[in-house]
Amino acid sequence: MIKHAHTNRRNAGILAASIAFAVAGLNNQAHAQQVEKSSRAGSGIYEAVVNSNDGHIYVTGAGTRSTPGGAIYKINPETLAIVDSIVLKDNPPFGIGINNKTNIAYTTNTRTNSVSAVDLKNGKLLATFSNGSEKSHVREVLVDEAKNLIYVSNVGDPSDIWVIDGKTNTVLHTIENTGKTTTGLAFNDKKDKLFVTNMGTNEVAVIDLASKKVEKSFSSGGESPVNIVAEGERLFVTNQKSGTVTVLNSKTGEVLKSIPTGEGAIGIAYDKKTNKIYSANRSTGTTTVIDGKTYAVLADLATGSHPNHVKVDPKTGVAYVINKTKGGRPVEGQPAPGPDTNGDTISKIK
Known part of the structure; x- marks a missing residue:
């Protein structure tokens, strides 16, 4: 009898543990992030910002080869509907950054080698300017809200960075010789x-922003590093050619982890609220969600034709992915491709 009682207690313990494990698994599945919805978000869309003043998503659109144009589209964060747009047809925008304190957005207009400042409160174009160079290829925008300074990467060999005064919307100076094909930008704390x-x-x-000079360089841990975000002493880098996100020590450059994501890893975002990393993978049509502590891949989510950019609302922890449309010129003698229903879309991940 004693033996049977002991066996029954052991079996009951195993059963309880199994049930607890199963429940934990179900809870994890229930809390696994998913694409809640996707919606059309404009024409030739490229990047986005989250405006903390009104909670809306602002998406740049440069039009198409056949229908050139330009606009910033205002997107409802819940429904993903376009609720308004700011026309910028003379200088189609690609990259975008925002100073939430002044409610002014800054766009990089690659086709016209310029930057535009736009008041998001009233939709007014405040200024469009350049650093005076004949050849430029402006790309990413990073804003220091406290100092009201805007940094813009200008891709070249060598590249440089424009530093813009947000009070006057003019180029203060240029940081020269930043490297070959400088793209992504991130501040330390x-x-x-x-x-x-x-x-x-x-x-x-x-x-070093005081001396305006490159202090040092170290390997990105992958091929063709495109974008970067910083969190404490860690850097998260998307490497487009190798299809990875690398985690680097920002002081030593040590590669802490290399995480396979998908071909064409390009957009990167980090959410402090949930400690998650997001990688938009242009070639695979997926967005990878990574645990910021263990670096385990939590999900590979199909979001659109060419995921290009990802932003997280710091208040809600919701991620928004900008999916480019399929490109390519018409081929003589072949039928024109049909409309790309999965491109020029914004996807919401919760």
Whole structure:
């Protein structure tokens, strides 16, 4: 009898543990992030910002080859419906950053080698300007809200970075020789250092903003590093050619982890609220969700034709992915491709 009682207690313990494990698994599945919805978000869309003043998503659109144009589209964060637009047809926007304190957005207008400042409160174009160079290829925008300074990467060999005064909307100065094909930009916590990705050399450069010079460079841990975000002493880098997100020590450059995501990893975002990393993978049509503690891949979500950019609302932890449309010129003698229903869309991940 004693033996049977002991066996029954052991079996009951095993059963309870199994049930607890199953329930935990179901809870994890229930809380696994999913694409809640996707919706059309404009024409030739490229990047986005979250406006903390009104809670809306602002998406840049540069039009198409056959129908050139330009606009910033205002998107409802719940329904993903376009509720308004700001026409910028003379200078079609690609990259975008925002100063939430002044409610002014800054766009990089690659086709016209310029930057535009737009008041999001009234939709007014405040200024469009450049640094005076004949050849430019402006790309990413990073804003220091406290100092009202805007940093813009200008891709080249060598590249440089424009530093813009948000009070006057003019270029204060240019940080020269930042590397070959400088694209992504990120601040350290004190905002006295700038981390930039150099696609041409597969490196991350560290720029001292006081001296306006590159202090050092180290390997990105992958091929063709495009974008970068910083969190404490960690850097998260998307490497487009190798299809990875690498985690680097921002002080030493040590590669802490290399995480396979998908071909064409390009957009990157980090959410402090949930400690998750997001990688938009242009070639695979997926967005990868990564645990910021263990670096485990939590999900690979199909979001659209060419996921290009991802932003997280810091208040809600909701991620928004910008999906480019399929490109390519018509081929003579072949029928024109049909409409891309999964491109020019914004996807909401919760």
